[in-house]
Amino acid sequence: MRRLLVVGAGTAGTMVVNKLRHRLAPDQWLISVVEPSDTHFYQPGYLFLPFGAYTPEQVTRPTRPLITDGVDLVYGEVDRVAADRNRVLLTDGRELPYDYLVIATGVTPRPDQTPGMLDGGQWRERIFDFYTYDGALALARALDRFEGGRLVVHITDVPIKCPVAPLEFAFLADAYFRRRGIRDRVELVYATPLPGAFTKPVASARLGSMLDDRKIAVEADFLAERIDGTTLVSYDEREIPFDLLVTVPLNMGADYVARSGLGNELNLVPVDRHTMLAKGHDDIFALGDANDIPTSKAGSVAHFAVEVFIDNFLEYAAGRPMTGSFDGHANCFVESGDGRALLIDFNYDTEPLPGSYPVPTLGPFRLLDEAAVNHWGKLAFRWMYWHVLLPGRPIPLPAHMSMAGKNIPTPQE
Template sequence: MTRLVILGAGTAGTMLASKLAKANLPDLTITVVDQNDDHHYQPGYLFIPFGTYRPEQVVRSRAAQLSKQVTFLRQTIERVDPDGRQVHLAGESALAYDWLVIASGTAPRPDQTPGLMDERVWRRSAFDFYTLDGAEALHAALANFEGGRLLVHISEMPIKCPVAPLEFAFLADDYFRGRRMRHKVDITYVTPLDGAFTKPVASARLGNLLEEKSIRLASDFAVAGVDPQASTLNSYDGRHLPFDLLVTVPVNMGAQFVIDSGLGDDLGFVPVDKHTLQSVAHERIFAIGDATNVPTSKAGAVAHFEVDHLVRNLTAAMAGQPLPSSYDGHANCFVEAGRGKALLLDFNYDTEPLTGLFPAPVVGPMKLLGASRINHLGKLAFEKIYWNLLLPGKPLPVPNEMSMSGKVPATAKK
């Protein structure tokens, strides 16, 4: 009997367990471990502050999303012993494994920014929306906001869903226009990057959107901390940005057990081969989704594209064969642009976002690198796809590898 243990029952861990259960591999037991039974649809957090999603829409049972062929353990993970092939759980119990997959994601750590969690500002004038509690608190704060200086801020990269802060800025512009008070709100987008996004082509397009919406850009902002008394966001280069409302994306870090086990980098992400997803330090450990250090977006789409590659590689590894499948870094994401439109980005390790149509050339129907109504509707429809197709491991009409068919570089001239 081969014992496979998956640490984490979020998007990546659930999809992987579903795909492996459908594979009906002989003599394989699959155990998934997580500390609670609440599976969150995290893309929904973005919409809660604006009242377009309700908190109860984004939470379902983890166990209900898993195949009956999978054993689900609701336990706190303390640490991993890779030499002894054991996972130590709370209460001094241990779980033995033959193969291990770390799918524990990433979490915001506001404690990593000095002054941010001071009681004078945290959840009073400073909020996050990367947690359900934070998104709910921000909903109330926006409803009571009467105007002033709004900062939308990224503490440090990488973060999960790297376009979400931009989306928040665009939706905030819409929200205040809808309340007929946009002229009372000065919005600044604050980022440690040298532009609006990581990929230069997309950064230029998204930067133009910021200008069109009269949203200021404060780039290359390496945050030193928050001054709770002065209500300023301060950088190491001496800039001090005053705020009446700070919407921040705190430092994102991997799971604490990854750090405590010595399996992570400085931020707690598992170093893996970016193509095979195998740990660079332990051949019987793989990682997937946000838990890895692969140089692409931390997003659900990435986990989706990774999962089939990992199934093939795990199957080969368990059979003592070379790993056959190579993940190309394929990522795509919708970017809410406000006014009922969204952009769509599609890229991989080596290729920047391109113009064209997705998922099929000529027919699309979704436009790449251009704001459209159908992209917005696609993003809203994704919730049903997530629960009913993605998590159960059902096939989607989207290739795992990035297709170049029907696409042209965004800088190309017709």
């Protein structure tokens, strides 16, 4: 009996075990997944919790029913991976053997890595995050009480989960305060370590103009070194005072990755960016946010990468070369407020471009263009996530990015 062990039953881990259970013979393969939580969280929904657009019940489900029959769900915390012995050691002393290991424990916000973020007495008082379930709910209460002042949306450093989410929060905050009739009493500031609103020029220009249109000030190239009371201080000593800080703390992989000697300085597992095979190991893969591939840490990346990984793994386990090659495909809906959103679609080599998706001309979704249909697409994805994506059912979208429907802008003279 061969053993496939997956660590983490989030988006990537759940898709892997559910898909492979139907592709690997049960009498030949034992598939197990290790997960500490009995609750699965729909993390894209965290963005909507602070504004009351989603309820807690809409973003949570019990873990066990999401895992297909025939997969052994092991509740526990990982202490470390003993790669030299093909064992995963749990904190309670249990040891789980494997022939192949998939690391899919994602990244988590680490406010403890920025001086003054946790130890200054402001956490969940004036400083909030929305990248955690508890943080998003606490922020909802803070926004409800907020009657005016300077609200700063801040990214500590990259990479982060869903890199467009801070932009979305800024856009939704603008719309939220307009609905409450207090927008003129709120100064919105967007502080980012990037030189612009996004990492790619065309999308950055488009998103940057949207911030300008909404009178959201941008503090670019702002790399926060510490927080002094109610002031963000950068490494070059620039200061941004705030009345309410909505921050994205440093995102890091799981600590056990570091203890196992498998990660980089952010506890991300270095992998071949096309196959997800861990560098220096022939029996360990890392999927989803847990690896160091140079693309967005987003659910769509996990989905597309898993699609490529499944066929690759079947070839690899059969002793054949992996023929699939992941291209870094990502697409993300970007909520812009007032029932509209953009869509961006890109990969390792091609930046987000205007056009239509997934069908040329017909769409229905519009690329880099605010439209109600994009907003409804984002909301509909929650149903798709629970009922199609996680169960491992096929989605009629290609794993690799297509140039069909995309328009390459003409360079300006």
